[in-house]
Amino acid sequence: xxxxxxxxxxxxxxxxxxxxxxxxxxxxxxxxxxxxTTSADYRHAVRSVHAKAHGIAKGTFTVHADLPPELAQGLxxxxxxxxxxxxxxxxxxxxxDDSISVPRGVAIKVIGVDGERLPGSEGDVTxxxxxxxxxxxxxxxxxxxxxxxxxxxxxxDKAEGGKKLLSGLLQ
Numbered sequence: 001x002x003x004x005x006x007x008x009x010x011x012x013x014x015x016x017x018x019x020x021x022x023x024x025x026x027x028x029x030x031x032x033x034x035x036x037t038t039s040a041d042y043r044h045a046v047r048s049v050h051a052k053a054h055g056i057a058k059g060t061f062t063v064h065a066d067l068p069p070e071l072a073q074g075l076x077x078x079x080x081x082x083x084x085x086x087x088x089x090x091x092x093x094x095x096x097d098d099s100i101s102v103p104r105g106v107a108i109k110v111i112g113v114d115g116e117r118l119p120g121s122e123g124d125v126t127x128x129x130x131x132x133x134x135x136x137x138x139x140x141x142x143x144x145x146x147x148x149x150x151x152x153x154x155x156x157d158k159a160e161g162g163k164k165l166l167s168g169l170l171q
Contacts, residue, residue, distance in 0.1 A: 006070040015141070023142045030149040034093035037156045041094070049152070050089035050105050052096065057086045061110045075113055075127050083111040091132070094156045101167040104133040 007013055017023065034048040065079035087107045096102065108129040117124055132138075139145035155163075 008070050009073055017141065017143065020142065023146055026146045027142065027149060030146065030153045033153040034156050037153075038093050038095075041157050046093070046095065048093045049149075050087075050091055050107070051093050052090050053087055054090065054104075055086075055088040059084045059086060061108070074115065075110065082113065085109045085111070092152060092156070096160065096163065099167065100160070100163050101171055103138075106131045106133075 031048040035045065038046050038048070038051065061082045061084040063076050063078065063080050063082075067076055085108075087109075089105045089107070090096065091103045091105055108131075110127045110129070112125055113127040114125070139148055
C-alpha cells in the first residue's frame with residue numbers, strides 16, 4: 001500500500017470548520033449517552049468507547065536519532081527512550097461477546113514527554129497515540145465521526161444477538 005509522504009506540521013494544515021463548537025457538543029452528548037447507558041447496565045462506569053480491553057502491556061518507546069526533518073517534530077524531535085503503556089481494545093462502549101467482529105484499537109501512552117501542552121494540561125507529561133485496525137480512520141472529520149458515534153450510541157446495549165448474526169454474515 002503506497003502512503004503519502006509525511007507533512008511537517010504547521011497551523012495552516014488544520015481545517016477548522018465553522019460549526020466545530022456545535023460538533024464537539026454533539027460528540028459530548030453522544031459520549032454521555034453511551035456512558036449513562038453502560039453505567040446503568042453494569043452498575044459501574046466503563047469507557048464510552050473502547051470499553052473492552054483485550055490486553056495491556058508495559059514497554060519502552062524508543063525515538064531514534066537522525067530522523068528526517070518531516071518526522072523529527074514534537075516527541076520525535078530528540079532521540080530518547082520513554083516508559084510506555086499499551087492497551088488493546090474493541091471500539092463499542094458496551095462490552096460485547098468476542099464472537100462479534102468490531103474494529104480493534106491500540107492506544108499507546110508515552111510517559112515522561114516534555115513540550116508544549118494544550119490549555120488545561122500544562123502539567124501533564126504524557127502523550128497518547130490512538131490507532132485502529134484499518135488502513136485509514138473511518139471518519140474524515142469530527143462531523144462524520146459524530147454521525148458514526150450517534151449510531152453507536154443508539155445501538156449500545158441493544159440486540160446483541162442481532163450483532164452476532166450480522167457479524168457472522170459479514171465475516
